[in-house]
Structures are given as C-alpha cells and as structure tokens.
Amino acid sequence: MNLEKKELNPNNPFLPEPARIVRMYPLTDDVKFFQVRIADMEKALSFKYHAGQFAMVSVLGAGEAPFSISSTPSRPGLLEFCIRKTGTVTNALFKLKENDLLGIRGPYGNGFPVEMMKGKDILIVMGGLGAAPLRSVLLYCLDNRDQFRRVILLHGAKRPAEMIFREEFFALKQREDLECCLAVDEDDTGQWTENIGVVTTLFPQIKDIDPKKTYSLVCGPPVMYKFVLKELLKLNIPKDQILMTLERRMKCGVGKCGHCAIDYIYTCLDGPVFTYWDVIHMRELI
C-alpha cells in the first residue's frame, strides 16, 4: 500500500469543510443548538445558502448526516443547526464541545422560493423540530420585513419544556409586525400563558386571510400534516402555495447514491421543500 501523503482533491464534492463550534447549548432534553463558523474565514463568508436548504454535518470517525440550516442567509458568517439526539452521528455531535471542529458540506436542496413569496402574506406553521428549517425563513422574512405583507407564525409543541426556541419566540411576540401564536398540547408547569391544544387550535386566532396572496410553510411531525393541511385548504390557500419541507433518508445529498429517490424524484435535489400539489401526485413523499 502506498502510504505517501496525498493532497486532497479540492474538487471532490464529498470533501467536508472544517468548521468550529462557536456556541452550543440545549434547547430541550434531547435537542441541542449548534452555532458554527467555517474555519476558513473567506469560505465562511462565501458560504451562500437559501432558507430551507440543508447541510451534511460530519464528525470525524462517526459519519455524517443531513440537517436543516436554522440560521438565516440574511446574517452571513455563522451557520446554526438544531439537532435531536437519535443515533450514531447525533450522539457524536452531542459529545462535542464549544471550539471543537466538525465538518460541513453543502448547502444542498432547493430551499423556499423566497423570491416568489415576496409581496405575499406568509403563514408559517411549525410543530416540534419543524422549527429547525422554518426558523431560517421566519428570520429571513423579519430581516427583510418590508418585502412581505403579513407574517404569521403558529408554533406548537407537546409541553412548554419541549418548545424549541421558546425564549426567542416569546421575545418575537413583542413585535408588532409579526402575528406570533404559540401552543402546547399539555401544560405540566401551570405557568403557560399561551394557548393549550394542538397547533391547529391556533387557526381561529388568525383572521382575514387573503388566500390567493398567502404562502403557507409547514414543517412538523408526520401526524401534524394531515390536520394542518385540512385547515389550510379550508382557508382556500392554493395547493401550489402550500410549501412543506420533508425529510427522507439521505446519504450523499447530491443526487448520486439514490438513497432519497422516489420514482424519478431525488428528494436531496428536488426537495426537501415540496408544494402540496407535488405531494398529492407523489403520495410516498410523506
């Protein structure tokens, strides 16, 4: 075997970029927030992405996995992820500390069509970890507030302690240019001041929706989609203006391995954002 040290091929699309963890802290019992900066400053600043895209995050010796980018492209330099501990890679990520290195490659996927959403009302419905990709587009809309009409956020969690970005969303409730409605299925603290019930119980709080001028963005646990979609259709929001970000098993992220394929669709390239219209025609997407 030739053990001579070889230069890495810079054109290898699977080569991760070393990135340093700037901040990390728990969001819930099993979800952590990671703020990272690509170590090469020039590359950190030139890492351009769209809200709704994902990156492959790797830990040396453990492997890599796809995660939605939770930060907004309107604040370049730092990338944020919120990651639930489920298995090999996420366990290894949870063992890292601030200042440690991990690997990033991407960004991948289509992201939200923000250019088409400009000038429209934006209704964001998130449940549980669905906050990870939707926080990116929410912050983008707020950073470019004059480019959108109403911005409405409906966010549901099982219990107060399980609401991801709880403090951040409570702070956003103070904004007059955002209609922010929060709910928990069950209050085990006795101190919850917002709605109690599943996320769909928040729909009566939003009045005077102009369906043709509304884009709705949805992400949450599989069970949530059926009920949220029913509410959105009741509001007469056109099916091609209901956008969902969906997760499939992915390996390469770049349309090479076929792990994420459903018929002719590669969800890593054609997704993870799909319209309800796409989903009706490709039932396997959910």
Ligand SMILES: Cc1cc2nc3c(=O)[nH]c(=O)nc-3n(C[C@H](O)[C@H](O)[C@H](O)COP(=O)(O)OP(=O)(O)OC[C@H]3O[C@@H](n4cnc5c(N)ncnc54)[C@H](O)[C@@H]3O)c2cc1C
């Ligand atoms: C586009 C995209 C965006 C994602 N964004 C996020 C995010 O922002 N935050 C986050 O925490 N997770 C996200 N995920 C899921 C994340 O990729 C998986 O949790 C991760 O791959 C688990 O890796 P692991 O090695 O820790 O688990 P493994 O050891 O591979 O698996 C542990 C368990 O999780 C299940 N599992 C693994 N991957 C998936 C998956 N993709 N969907 C459903 N079940 C899975 C396995 O069946 C197994 O039961 C996203 C997935 C995709 C495809």
Ligand code: FES
């Ligand atoms: S993840 Fe490999 S083709 Fe999509």
